[in-house]
Amino acid sequence: MASSSIVGVIFSLVLALKYVALQAEARAFFVFGDSLVDSGNNNYLATTARADSPPYGIDYPSHRPTGRFSNGLNIPDLISKRIGSESVLPYLSPELRGQRLLNGANFASAGIGILNDTGVQFINIIRMYRQLEYFQEYQRRARALVGVDQTERLVKGALVLITVGGNDFVNNYYLIPYSARSRQFSVPNYVKYLISEYEKILMKLYKLGARRVLVTGTGPMGCVPAELAMRSTNGGCSAELQRAASLFNPQLVQMLKGLNKKIGNTVFIAANTQQSHLDFISNPQAYGFTTAKTACCGQGPYNGLGLCTAASNLCPNRDLYAFWDAFHPSEKANRLIVEQIYSGTTKYMDPMNLSTIMTLDARA
Numbered sequence: 454m455a456s457s458s459i460v461g462v463i464f465s466l467v468l469a470l471k472y473v474a475l476q477a478e479a480r481a482f483f484v485f486g487d488s489l490v491d492s493g494n495n496n497y498l499a500t501t502a503r504a505d506s507p508p509y510g511i512d513y514p515s516h517r518p519t520g521r522f523s524n525g526l527n528i529p530d531l532i533s534k535r536i537g538s539e540s541v542l543p544y545l546s547p548e549l550r551g552q553r554l555l556n557g558a559n560f561a562s563a564g565i566g567i568l569n570d571t572g573v574q575f576i577n578i579i580r581m582y583r584q585l586e587y588f589q590e591y592q593r594r595a596r597a598l599v600g601v602d603q604t605e606r607l608v609k610g611a612l613v614l615i616t617v618g619g620n621d622f623v624n625n626y627y628l629i630p631y632s633a634r635s636r637q638f639s640v641p642n643y644v645k646y647l648i649s650e651y652e653k654i655l656m657k658l659y660k661l662g663a664r665r666v667l668v669t670g671t672g673p674m675g676c677v678p679a680e681l682a683m684r685s686t687n688g689g690c691s692a693e694l695q696r697a698a699s700l701f702n703p704q705l706v707q708m709l710k711g712l713n714k715k716i717g718n719t720v721f722i723a724a725n726t727q728q729s730h731l732d733f734i735s736n737p738q739a740y741g742f743t744t745a746k747t748a749c750c751g752q753g754p755y756n757g758l759g760l761c762t763a764a765s766n767l768c769p770n771r772d773l774y775a776f777w778d779a780f781h782p783s784e785k786a787n788r789l790i791v792e793q794i795y796s797g798t799t800k801y802m803d804p805m806n807l808s809t810i811m812t813l814d815a816r817a
């Protein structure tokens with residue numbers, strides 16, 4: 454009698470301690486995708502797709518370039534801030550070891566797409582299948598550190614962000630001179646093909662343990678300064694690329710719904726970044742921007758031609774520009790996008806926003 458109640462007390466104590474440990478463990482964060490979310494992996498690679506020289510990083514806390522394609526913080530940094538954790542390190546960073554490994558990792562690499570043949574001109578970048586291999590390698594390293602069970606809990610409890618697809622258009626199908634893909638597929642068939650390949654990537658991510666995955670669509674690709682400079686005749690967005698985005702994004706949402714249904718759980722959450730972005734493109738002043746057409750850093754029409762370098766035009770106040778360079782939002786725009794991800798309505802987040810996700814226990 455006495456001994457069984459002691460066992461009972463010890464048992465509840467162990468449960469209580471486990472609960473406390475779980476509460477104390479911050480949620481890990483894993484990031485996959487392209488330059489919109491790369492936090493510096495490409496700095497470790499022999500590639501031309503990099504943001505490692507000034508004025509990139511001019512508004513970052515260190516005021517130095519870090520490999521982020523932003524004047525300051527990028528979307529993953531701002532998500533980390535919003536959920537009260539530190540920014541996650543690029544997977545290739547030598548500092549990603551020991552306890553820091555348990556915060557998660559960023560596997561994203563500028564220039565990549567859903568397809569292996571996207572961004573071939575950038576040579577040595579971490580394509581999607583390779584990012585997933587690195588995720589497996591990460592889990593082996595975490596197991597060596599904290600064991601099998603805690604690693605599984607960490608991965609299943611983690612928040613995951615994936616941002617990919619834009620380059621499959623701008624750095625593949627619509628690459629001038631015309632790519633092999635544009636001879637192989639009509640735009641609607643290319644979109645179908647991309648969605649089916651993306652689905653395989655997401656299922657792989659699920660099989661590797663991801664349980665809460667924010668999936669962003671492409672932005673309004675036809676409205677970025679680079680496209681305005683190259684394709685626009687009257688200052689309007691490129692109709693071709695806008696058409697591609699308007700085919701891709703809704704099919705992505707449908708595909709995610711289908712996956713959740715198949716799995717029987719809300720694993721994949723669609724972030725309608727096209728909508729958030731369109732909001733400030735259609736009414737920049739309402740969001741405190743003086744322009745959503747001209748990039749802060751660049752040259753040529755809309756500062757949309759070539760790269761942002763130390764020799765480019767540079768605006769004095771980055772917060773007044775929706776676009777930092779020819780393709781990437783400013784930190785200020787990233788903040789607005791992350792606010793929608795965190796607390797937006799179902800118009801922006803389908804079926805729930807990040808603040809709701811954070812109240813759920815994904816470890817179940």
Ligand SMILES: *[C@@H]1O[C@H](CO)[C@@H](O)[C@H](O)[C@H]1NC(C)=O
Binds near residue numbers: 568
């Ligand atoms: C991409 O390349 C990798 C490595 O060569 C290969 O395993 C994978 O199947 C390829 N993916 C597609 C969609 O072709």
Ligand SMILES: *[C@@H]1O[C@H](CO)[C@@H](O)[C@H](O)[C@H]1NC(C)=O
Binds near residue numbers: 795808
């Ligand atoms: C999103 O977030 C806000 C604030 O955190 C919350 O009140 C709202 O109910 C959430 N969901 C939707 C669908 O708007």
